[in-house]
Amino acid sequence: MTTTTETTTTDYTGGLTYDRLHSLLETVCERVGLAPGGAELIKFTNNAVFRLHRAPVVVRIAGSTAVQESVPTVVRAARWLAGHNFPAVRLLPGCEQPMRVEGHLITLWEYVPEVGPRPGGADVAVLLRRLHALPGAPRDLPMWRPMTEIRQRLAEPEDLSSVDHAFLLDECDEVEERLAMLSYVLPPGVIHGDVFLGNVIAGPGGPVLCDFDGMTIGPREWDLTPVAVGSLRMDYPKDEHTPLAEGYGFDVTRWEGFAVLRRLRELKLVTSVLPILRSNPGIRPQWENRMYSFKARDLAARWQPYR
Known part of the structure; x- marks a missing residue:
């Protein structure tokens, strides 16, 4: 499949091994008076996410440089959504947000069962x-610049072959050129940036949105793209795009620019884990x-979620 010789490896994560993550978690919990014992690592891709066992709290440790740079925006977005009583996860009150621990930015959230x-x-x-x-x-919500994050990931890969690195850089150039030529039809504004079913929680009071790393000012077509691409690309049991398009009132797959946004989405799905390919070796088979x-x-190959 992909070559593993002549790898490009740059460690900007501070060595986010599993031991390192648990050490950071212990430091965070000590600062805020929480017990880390029994905490469950429920996600380790762009962010490392722990659910505490002894308190209804989620601890989110930003991994790559791209993710760390988005953390202040995440905090502002979460507070803005809370101010509008929007159904979304809430920051844990009464503590510093975000918290800096040994060079890492960390946020704490109220757990939504x-x-x-x-x-759907x-x-x-x-x-x-x-x-x-x-x-x-x-305030200060950034403009949508999707290639910036992708290029940052490509600047800090773990165990990526030089051939694949060069291909992905060329792909960035091509997608960026095609994006510049698009004519959007929906009015621009605040977008979440990564709305797929994995970022919607089935809470006690109904579905709530989480993960605000990609919240920017941009084209609304982009917010409709992840579910559409998921139905086309991921090995999901059912089509969720059709009810989304019907409920929203716009089918992004019928828009002439969708092929470009699909390629961009898939480029993001391929590059999202580059900074932790060595740190989390379990994801490598799916990445390959x-x-x-x-x-x-x-375009017919089916992908599985990263585990």
Whole structure:
């Protein structure tokens, strides 16, 4: 599949091994008076996310440089959404947000138990219509610049071959050129930036949105793209795009610019874990599957979520 010789390796994560993550978690918990014992690592891709066992709290440790740079925006966005009583996860009150620990930016969140029905495309449509209708915007919310994050990931890969690195850099140039030529049809505004079913929690009071790393001012078509690409590319049991398009009132796959946004989304899905390919070796087989089919422009290949 992909070559593993002549690797490009730059460690900007501060060595985010599993031992390192647990050490950071212990320091954070000590600062805020929480017990880290029994904490569960529920995600380790762009961020490392722990759910505490002894308190309804989630601890989120930013990994790569790109993710760390987005943390202040994440905090502002979360407070803005809370101010509008929008159904989204809430920052843990009464502590420093974000918290800097040994060079890492860390946020703490109120845990939302997943007890409701599994959210689907129709639920995403409701959330997006409401989000896109909110007045104003968080102060200093950045403009949508998707290639910046991708290029940052490519500046700090772990165990990426020089051939694959060069291919992905060329792909960035090509996608960026095609993005500049798009004519959007929906009015721009606040976007979440990464609305797929994995970022919607089935809370006790209904679906809530999480993960605000990609919240910017940008094209609303982009917020409709992840679910559409998920239905086309991921090995999911059912199509969630159709109810999303019907509920939102716009089918992004029928828009002439969708092929470009699809390629951008898949480029993000391939590059998202580059800074932790060595730190989290369990994701490498799935990454290689994605990289191989993406490089071959095989649009029929199915991908699995990173575990």
